[in-house]
Amino acid sequence: MTAPPPPATAPPPPPPSVAPLPAVSRPPATSSPAGEPVPATGPAPGPTTAAAVPASGIRGRLEAVAASARAGMSGSPGRLRTVGIVCVVATLLFGLAAGQSFRSADGALGRAAANSDQLVRIQAIQTNVVQADADATNAFLVGGLEPAAQRTDYTEAIATASGLIAQAAQHQPADGAALSALNQSLITYTSQVEQARANNRQALPIGSQYLRSASADLRADALPLLKNLGEANDARVTEEFDRAARASLWLVVAGLLALVVLTLSLVWLARRTRRYVNLPLAVAALVVLVTMVGGTVGLLAVKGNVDTTRDGVYAATLSTARARIAGFDAKSNESLTLIARGSGAAFEKAWQASSGAVKAEISGLEATAPGLSPLPWDGYATAHAQIRALDDGGDWEGAVALATGQAANSGNATFAAFDTTSGEQLSALSGQTAQQLDDTGGWLPFAGVLGLVAGVIAALCAWWGVSLRLEEYR
C-alpha cells in the first residue's frame, strides 16, 4: 500500500485502447459519490480507475479488485468506511479478548484443580511408601513371624502406591519420566523387602541387612524423586493460580484499546458530521465499558476466592499431607533405631527431625484452618519417649514390646490414632479444595460466551453507527 496509483487526485488521460475491459474494473456502486460534493479532493467519476495494463487471468483480476478497494477507501465515504472497519475490528477483538480472558481464567482454575489433585496423588504415593516401610521395619522387630495384619497393611500400601503411580502418570505427562524412575525404585525396594522376609523366615541374619539396605535405598532414591514430584506439582498449581489471577489483564487491555478507538471515532465523527453524538457508536462504547468493568470485577472476585482457597483449605491439605509423611517417616525411624540396637543414634536424630516437622505442620494448621482439631501426635510422641527411655536404660526387649505391642499406650496403637485422624482430615480437606475451586469458576465458561457476544453486539452497533453516516453519501 505504499505506492498507490493516484486515481483520486489527478484526472488521468482516458486511454481509449483499454476501454473494453469487463465490469470488474468499474468501482462498485456504493463507492461512487452520490450526494454532497463536500470533499475538496473529490474523485473524478468515470471509468478512469481501470487497470492501466490489460493483464489477463488471475493477476489482472486481483489488480482490479485491489484497485477497486483503493477506490472504495478513498474520499470522505472511504475514510468513514475505514473508521467503521477499525471500530468493528477493535470491538470484535475486544469480544475475543473478553472471551479469552474468561476462558483463560476458567482453564487456569481447571488446571490448578487438576494439578492440586496430582499433588495430592503424589503425596498419597509418598505416604503409602513410607507407611509400607514403617510396616516392614516394625514387623522385622518381631522376627520371622510377621503379624498377619501388619503384612496385609504393607501389601495394601504398596499396591495403593503402585496404582497411584500409574494414575499419576496418566494425569500429568510431564511427570512421566520421574514416575517411571519412581516405579523402578519401588520395585527394587519391594524385591529387597521380600528377600529380607525370605531370609528372616529362615532365621538368617542377612535378612536384616536386606531390610536395612531396602530402607536406605528407599530414602536415597525414591524419597528424593517424590520430593521433586511434589515440588514440581506445587509449582504448577502456583503457576495456574497466578495465571487465573492475571486473566483480567486481557480484558482490561483489549477493553481500553477498544474504548480508545471508539472514543476517537466518536470525536472524529462529531467533527465531520456536525452531530454531537453518534448514538449506536456510543452504545458500542458503553457495551465495551460495561463488559470490561463487570468482567474485571468478576475476575477480581475469582482471584479473591482463589487466594482464599490457596491460603486456607489448600494450604491445610498440603500441611496435613506433609504431617502424615513426616509421621510415617518417624515411625520407620523408631523401628530402625530399635533394629540398630544401641547404635541407632542417627535414626533417633531423624525421628526427632520428623517429629519436629509434624509439630510444625500441626501448629501451622492452627493458623490456616482454625476450625480443625489438632492431630493427635502427642500421644505417640509420649509412647516414643517411653520406648527410648526403656531402650536407653538397657531394656531393649521392653522397648520392642512397647513399640510393637497392641496395648492402648503402645507405639503402634498411639500411632494408629494419628494415622486414622490425619487420613480422614486429609481426604476431607482435599475434597473441600476441589469443591471450592469448582464453585469459584463455575460461571466462567458462560461468561466467556457472554464476552464474545458483547464484542459482536458492540461491533454491530459500531458498524450501524458508521453506516448511518455513510447513508448520507448515497
Add this chain to the structure above:
Amino acid sequence: MSHRQRRLLAVLTVVGASLAVGACTTAGAYDPTPLFTPSAAASPSPSATVTPSPAPSGTDVATTNCLQSYAPAATLPTPDKLPAGSTMAKIKERGRLIAGVSADTLLLGARNPVSGRIEGFDIEMLRGVSQAIFGDPNKVELKVITAAQRLPSLEDGSVDIVARNMTITCDRWKEIAFSSEYYRSGQKVLVRLGEKTGSGAPIKGMADLAGKKVCAPNGSTSMDKLRTFTDIEAVGADTHTGCLVLFQQGAVDAITGDDTVLAGLAAQDPYADVVQAPAFTAEPYGLGVNQKNVDFARFVNGVLEDMRADGRWTKAYNTWLADSLGKAPVPPEPVYGRTS
C-alpha cells in the same frame, strides 16, 4: 486510508494475534519433572551399597609383643568384693555391663530372629565377664556396632567392652587396651560354589582372584590385608553381612575375612564356599576396653583364665564353632607383661 489508520489497524492485528498465540501455546504444558540425580545422598542407614573403602591404615602383622596384655591378679575378686572405685565397681553400680557387639556375624555374635536374642561365641565371653561382676551371666546390654565403630565407641565411653571379632594389633593398642588373646582366627576367602580360575582350575587362594572384586568391611584388618593385593579390586561395606548382600547381588565376586566370620556367612548361603586353604594371616582376637581402664583389662584377663581353666571356653567353642571349624583346639596361651 491514512497512515495513522493503517498503523492503528496494524497494532490491533498484532495485539489480537499475540493474544491468540499466547492463549494457545503456554497454558497447560509444563516442563518435565526433574529426575533425582544420584549423589552422595545423606542417609542415616548403614546401606549395603558399594562404598569406596578408605585408604589402608597400614597393615600390621600381630607380633608376640603386641599380644602382650596386663597380667591379672592371682585370684579374681568375687562379685561382692570388687575393689572400691574400680571400673568393675562402677559397672556393678550401674547394674549392667554395656558391650559393643555384632548382631549379624553368625556363630560369633548374631541376632537369633526367632528369639530376638544376640548369641554366639563372642557373646559367651561377655557372659563370663558379667558372671564375674554380677554373679549373673545376663546383666549385659548388647549394643550393636559396626566394625568401624569398635575403637571410637570404646574411646568415647559409650561401651565398657567390645567383643566383636576384633584382632589385636599394635596400631589398635595405641588407642585402646586389649585382653589376652581369646581365639586365634585367620583370614580366608569365600567364593561362589564351583568358581574356577580362567584356566579351569579350582580357586586355591587370593592369587587366583586377580582382576576380581573382593569385599571386606571398612575399618577391619581384613580390608587392610585385602589392600595389599594390588591386582584385586577391593570393595568396602559396613559389615560382613553387607558384603554377603553384595555377593548375592553379584556386585562382588568374593568376600575375604576371618575363617569364623566366613563360616557364618557360608552357613546362610549354600552357594557360598570358603576356599579350603590355610589362612593367609593370623588374627588373634581380643576383647577391647578403654585404654585408661587397665584395672578392667586385668580383670577380664582373670575371667578368661578361669574360663579356659574350667572348660567354659571349650564348651562355648563346641556350641558355636565346632560344627563349622572342627573340634575344639587348645585355647590360645595368654601373653602378659605389659605394664604401662
